[in-house]
Every structure is written in C-alpha cells, then in structure tokens.
Amino acid sequence: MNQSIQKKIGVGIAVIILIMTAIGSLFAYSYAFNNQYSQRQKLDERALDQYVNEVQTTFRDVQMLSQNIAASQEIQNFLADQDHDYFEITDAVQRIKSIINLRVYVNNAVLLQGDQVYWTYSPFEDYMRERLKEPWYIQLENQNETFSAVHACGYPRDSRFITYILKINNPDRYGQEAGRVLLNINVRQFKDILERGVEPDTGYFFVDTRSGEAVLHRGTARSLENLLLEIQKQPQEEQGGTVFYPWEGGYFAWRTLAGSPFGIGIYTSRQQLMQYTEPLRHFFIAYSAATIAAVVLLTCMLVHQFLKPAALISKAMLDFSKGKKTRLDIRTGDEFQVLSRQFNNMADSIEESVKRKIHDEKVNKKLKFDMLMSKIHPHFLYNTLNSVIYLARREGNADIEKMVHSLILILQDGMAAYSGRIDDPLSAELLVVSAYCVIQRYRYKDKFQLVINVPAELQGAYIPKNILQPVVENAIYHGIAPMEEPGTVEILVEREDEMLRICIADSGMGMDEETLSAAKQSIGDTSGGVHSIGMKSIRERLEYLYQDRYTFEIYSEKGKGTTVLICLPYKTTTVLIPAEQTDLYEGE
Missing domain, CATH: 3.30.450.20 (PAS domain)
Structure with a gap:
C-alpha cells in the first residue's frame, strides 16, 4: 500500500516538473535571445555615437585651425x-x-x-x-x-x-x-578617446577605410580581418549610420566618420552578451521558484487526498516549530492515532522544558550582570570621605582633597547601577576615567599623560557603564608603569555609520605575538588577577547587551604599545534593565 502511494505521488510530481520546466526553458531562451541583442546593441550604439562625436570634433577642430592659419x-x-x-x-x-x-x-x-x-x-x-x-x-x-x-x-x-x-x-x-x-x-x-569609454574587455578598431589599415585596434587579428571583410561586403546605406555585423555569437558595431576616410568599430563578444543576461537569470530564478511552489502546492493536494492524517501531523509539527501549540485529535485506530498521542505528549514536555530553560537563563544572566557591575551601596563611606575632605581643607592639603573628590566620583558612578541604568553618556564615563587618572598620578607621579580626543557631538552618546576605566587601568598598570620613561594613554572616539568606534591606545611596553595570544586567552580565565577579570567583565557585558553586534579587539606590538578597539551600536538614549529581569530580584 505504501509503495503504491509513493508511486502515485512520484509520477504526479515528475509530470508536473517536466511540463513546467519545458515551458520555463522555452520562455527563458526566447527572452534571452531578444534581451541580449536589443539591450546591448542600444548601449553599444550610444557608446559608439559618443566616440564618433569626440573624434569628429577633433577632426573639425583641426580643419578649423588649418583654415585659421591659411586666413x-x-x-x-x-x-x-x-x-x-x-x-x-x-x-x-x-x-x-x-x-x-x-x-x-x-x-x-x-x-x-x-x-x-x-x-x-x-x-x-x-x-x-x-x-x-x-x-x-x-x-x-x-x-x-x-x-x-x-x-x-x-x-x-x-x-x-x-x-x-x-x-x-x-x-x-x-x-x-x-x-x-x-x-x-x-x-x-x-586612443585616449576610445580607451576612456570602452570597457576593458571590449575590442575596438579605428580604421582607414581607404586602405583597410587599422590605425588603432584592441582585439585579435582575426576579428579585425573579419570586420574589414564585412565592411567590404555590406557597405553602409547611410553616411554616419551605425551598422551591426554578427560574428561568433557576438557582433561588430561600425560607423564611418562623416567628412573623413576613417571609421570606428567596437566588437562585443558572446561572453559580454551573456553578462547582460543577469535580468534573465533573475527572471528564471523567480520563475523556477514559482514552478517549485506550484509543484509543492499540487503535491500537498495529492498528499492531502492520500495521506490526510500524515498531513495533519506534519502541519501540527510545523506550527509547533513556529511557536504555535496545536493539539491533535486523530481517531483512525492505526499508527497515525499512536503518533498523534505521542506528539501531544512530546509537545507538552518540550514546552515545559523551554519555559524552565528561559527562566533559568534570565536568572543566570541577571546574576552575572550584577556581579560584573559590582554594585555596592556604602552610604556611610561618603560621610567618612567628606570628613576627610573637610580635614584636608582645614589643613590646606589640596592634593588629598583632589584625590578624595576623584574617589567619590568613581564610587558614585558605581552606585548608579542601583537606579536600573546600565549605561551612561560618554561624557560621564570620561569624567570617571579622568578621576581615576587623577588618583593614579599620585601613585605614578609624572609617569603618564591622558589624552582624550572625542568630538563634541559624540559626548552625549550612551555606552555601557564602566567599560573605559578598566582598559585605561590595564594600559597604565601593564603598559606604562613598568617602563622607565613616561608614556601616554589616548582615548579616541569616532562614529562610523550606526556604530560607535572607541579606541584606547597606550605608548607602553607592548606585547609580542605569543604574549598577546596568552593575554587574549586570559580574559576568559578568572585566575588571571584583578586586571584580567576587569577585561573579562567588559567582554561579557558587551556580549550580554549586544550579542553579536559588537567587537572587542586587542592589538599590540612589542616596544610600541597596545591598542584596545571597542565597536558598539551608536545610540543617544539610555537603556534600563527590563522589568521582567528586575522582578527576579525584588526583596533582595
């Protein structure tokens, strides 16, 4: 019984495909024949008119100059x-x-x-x-x-x-x-006139019609001989008109220059003509797709007649793959009824498993993000630091006051995560980096210089919080601090279409290829120390926020420094943590 049904479906599909393919092939080749010659000949005729006009203009100018000399x-x-x-x-x-x-x-x-x-x-x-x-x-x-x-x-x-x-x-x-x-x-x-307009693979001929000598030509000697032979056999009926001579699947376009014994011809090969059948190929693809769709439709009708229960099961599985749950109720008393019951059980199990997986992933991502943001809430610390500032002012110690102000700015930035915001304007992040560098200058006095090169129109762009400071810290700690001479850390921000390009470069020690490869691998290893963890957190947060719509790359050369390149989507509005994720942490 199964073999009989398969034969019926196979014969029906084969007959339909054969008929539709034959009709499509005849239509496609007919369209190709008319399209190749009519479209390309019009283009070549317009191009030849342009070349002839430029050459005739040169000849007329020479004639005018001669007459001016004579007069x-x-x-x-x-x-x-x-x-x-x-x-x-x-x-x-x-x-x-x-x-x-x-x-x-x-x-x-x-x-x-x-x-x-x-x-x-x-x-x-x-x-x-x-x-x-x-x-x-x-x-x-x-x-x-x-x-x-x-x-x-x-x-x-x-x-x-x-x-x-x-x-x-x-x-x-x-x-x-x-x-x-x-x-x-x-x-x-x-030659300059012809080669300026003629395509690189198109042959051209500038011929003296009196002797049949080619003044200029690009193409085979055989094609030139054939063109001269055709010109002799089929002279033009109208002076200055364009004549086409077919040859080896292509054609020559020839035109004599009025008022001179010269003519210009261009040769278009069969290969060039085939390049102009792109519209035909697109049409053929569309027609083939329509043919296949028709075959699929007719096949579905046959399957519906012969295997209706199987079609119902297939449709239910397709709907389920698209996220639409369908319950089957087939009562045929055979294997199809067993399959429908097993399908219902499988759908229930998969749906429950997906829901549980989604919930677990939400919890896991939120936990990881919270850990990466390193949220702290030490209000008492502000009171202590403000007391230190007061004492520093009373004692006239401006360095301590400046250093504590910078520390407060960094702590306030870290506490901003509790508001639900996961990003900040670029200007705010640059202030944090500047504050960090103020503190580090007391530790590495006259050791480094921070250069910020950011256009004013990009200051308001929003970027994830705390992705610049760890990179600058690595540049100072690993790149510049080990050197005897001072160095520079430069932050350059540019916009490329819809992406924001952030480049952080230092003039420090740099790394060879082996060390650079090990450093890239250590980003994923939490045992690499505080600095490796900081770089790892940046990559993980970028991946969490942008999936595959970001890049995080490190370039370095021994003795010349290291560059970190971050590219992420350009946006001018802030992003809040989604409510469904925030709800997971109510009551913490």
Missing part, C-alpha cells in the same frame, strides 16, 4: 614673397605655433611654399622635407584638402600621426596655389 594675414603676407630671411621665417613659424598652441593633440605643423618646407618643430632642418617624400604624402599631394594615412614620425620618438593637408590659395590669382599647411595629429589622442 592669417601674417601667413598670407609671408606666402606673397618667395625669398625670406631668418626673421620672417621665425615670425611665420611663431604665428602658426600661437594658433595651435592650446591643442595638445596637434604636435606640430608644416608650412609649404613651393619646394620650401618650414616645420614648426625645427624650421631650418630637412627632417620633414625627407618625410614628405614618403608614400603617405605623395599619394595626396594633388588634393586640396584631406587627411593622410597614418605614418610614423621621429619627433616625438615612436609617435604615429595622421596629417591634415590644406591647400592655401593665392588671393591675387584665382586658382593658383600659394602654399600648403599640414597639421600633424598624434594618434594617441584617438
């Missing part, structure tokens, strides 16, 4: 004569430099007049005259206005340039050439 009256006057002395050449070159001075991507310029070559970098050298004999210029010397192919130039070393060539007409003789101006554009400018 300059000084240049026109210079070209009107054939023979020039040293000063005339220098003045013409300086005029050109002043026009291109602010364009960092125009490294230099050349002014041609007949067979004379005046290079702004060095107008009296023949270096550029030799460069003009190379194919990149010879092929274009008959054109009035154009951009050259990319070519090398030794100044600056290993630089590559695209040269803009503009014919300067003779204003007195229509159609006659007076000279030419050449502006050398550093290819580095275009």
